Amino acid sequence: MGLQRSDVTIIHPDLGIGGAERLIIDVALALQSRGHRVTIYTSHRDKAHCFDEARDGTLDVRVRGNTIFPAHICGRLHILMAALRQLHLTVSLLGELGTRETPEAATTTTDDEDDRDDIFIVDQLPACVPFLKSFGRPRPSRRQRILFYCHFPDQLLARRDEGGSLLRLAKVLYRFPFDWFEGWAMSASDRVVANSRFSRGVVRDVFGSDRLGDVEVVYPCVDMDPGVPVPEKAEEDPLWGGKKILLSINRFERKKDMGLAIRAYNGLGAEKRKGTRLVIAGGYDNRVHENVHYHQELNELATSLGLKTATSRTVLSALSIPENIDVLFLLSVPTAFKDTLLAQAKLLLYTPINEHFGIVPVEAMRVGLPVLASNTGGPLETIVEGETGWLRDAHADEEWTAVMDKALYGLSQEDLQRMALAGKNRAQQEFSLTAMGDRLEEEIATMLKAERRPFNGWQQVFVILALVGALLAVMAAVLLRVL
Secondary structure, eight states: OOOOOEEEEEEESOOSSSHHHHHHHHHHHHHHTTTOEEEEEESOOOTTSSOGGGTSSSSEEEEOSOSSSOSOBTTBOHHHHHHHHHHHHHHHHHHHHHHTTSHHHHHTOOHHHHTOEEEEEEESOOTTHHHHHHHOOOOTTOOEEEEEEESSOHHHHSOOOOSOHHHHHHHHHHHHHHHHHHHHHHTTSSEEEESSHHHHHHHHHHHOHHHHOOOEEOOOOBOSOOOOOOHHHHHHSOGGGGOEEEEEEOOSOGGGOTHHHHHHHHTTOHHHHTTEEEEEEEOOOTTOHHHHHHHHHHHHHHHHTTOOEEEESSHHHHHTOOTTOSEEEEESOOHHHHHHHHHHOSEEEEOOSSOSSOSHHHHHHHTTOOEEEESSSTHHHHOOBTTTEEEEOTTOHHHHHHHHHIIIIIOOHHHHHHHHHHHHHHHHHHSBHHHHHHHHHHHHHHHHHSOOOOOOOHHHHHHHHHHHHHHHHHHHHHHHHHO
16 A cells, blocks of 8 residues: 655755756656656756756746845855745745635535645755754644655865965855754754765765654656667667767866876777767756866877777757767756667766765766766665676776777677566666655655654744845955955
8 A cells, every 4th residue: 555645745955957856856756656646846948948848837836935035145155045945935835725724715625635645846956955844834633744855965075275375265154154053954854865875875974873863765766768779779879980989977177087088999909999989978058167177178088098089069960970079978968869879879877986876887887888987985785796897996997998999899699688678677676756756755754654854943943044145245345345
């Protein structure tokens, strides 16, 4: 017997196109498919730059908290503005929930709706959690619980080592209240889950187990029927005349270390590179300086090694590049073409170290593509050594070169078929939408069986508001003086 149907309200900062957004869309789809009534609240959604389900009516998406505070001030204060926008959203949300409690609304409520519990799912930013806990009164005859889905502690993602000593000190002082607030706000939730065992370990180290209780894992998922080309179609219409493709997919960021793929590919030598191509595809935005500069660095690295390179921004230009190109950079590759690359590649190279989870290796296994990844972080949980791929030291280029050689020339057709089947089965069993839905319902059921986690922090809410207000005033004064 499944979990009783609930009213699920999801709060997510920005419904753009990224891994966190894909995850929260899948959370909504998994629960909605099981009869739960799901509503997503966000402070930003650009219908020209979001996933289809967030704009085509598949999901009920409501934009709130975007009319008072900007996303940033002169390119600064992102975390402060994000918190203030979420608090503004929360005020609107609580007001809308309050209208459901009026006598007029109650007269139109069905027996089925009376039985529904209220579940809040918050991810990325926990600023709203204490306010939901303190001021979100449970509706009559209903239970109310708050689940926080932690991707990774925000305080570990913030950059504090840029600029001179005074600027670094200013960043430390600026971040200090937010770092404290993050753990305190998360502790107001009734249950915390993480996207991998690796992330869970980091969360426990940063915030402590006593503060957050038992942190369990709910893995992200992939669409098991994405419409990628079947093997027969790939053989009839191969990319680039049937070249053997080594594929790397990641955002163009230095921490993704895609230079490792280039160095290891160069290690194959000219003879074994014949008839092959390294394709480096990923998220790229001209407005993001790191994307622009890192692409230039990667291109310079490849050319310094004697590799011929090309860069394409469209599928049409990518398909028409010269035969002698060794390394092809694809900037912001469309989903459909990414799926085609995954279906026709010989090996996925996943280079980041200590990636929180890493959805791309799962996308590769979904279509039967073996994966070579760093033996750290999330890939330790997704890839099975020798069965669905290989895990190697990201500081040992020669180990990566050896696996590339094996994937290109050292495996029989039977070996390839065995790995493909193992990858597909693992993706289906552990990382499908069904598997995610099962885990979410288990965590919600566990929350509902327990009492609400005690939280007597409403006095601190006002203290935090005062501190944030004072900090905002100081920062505004500094910016006005600078400008």
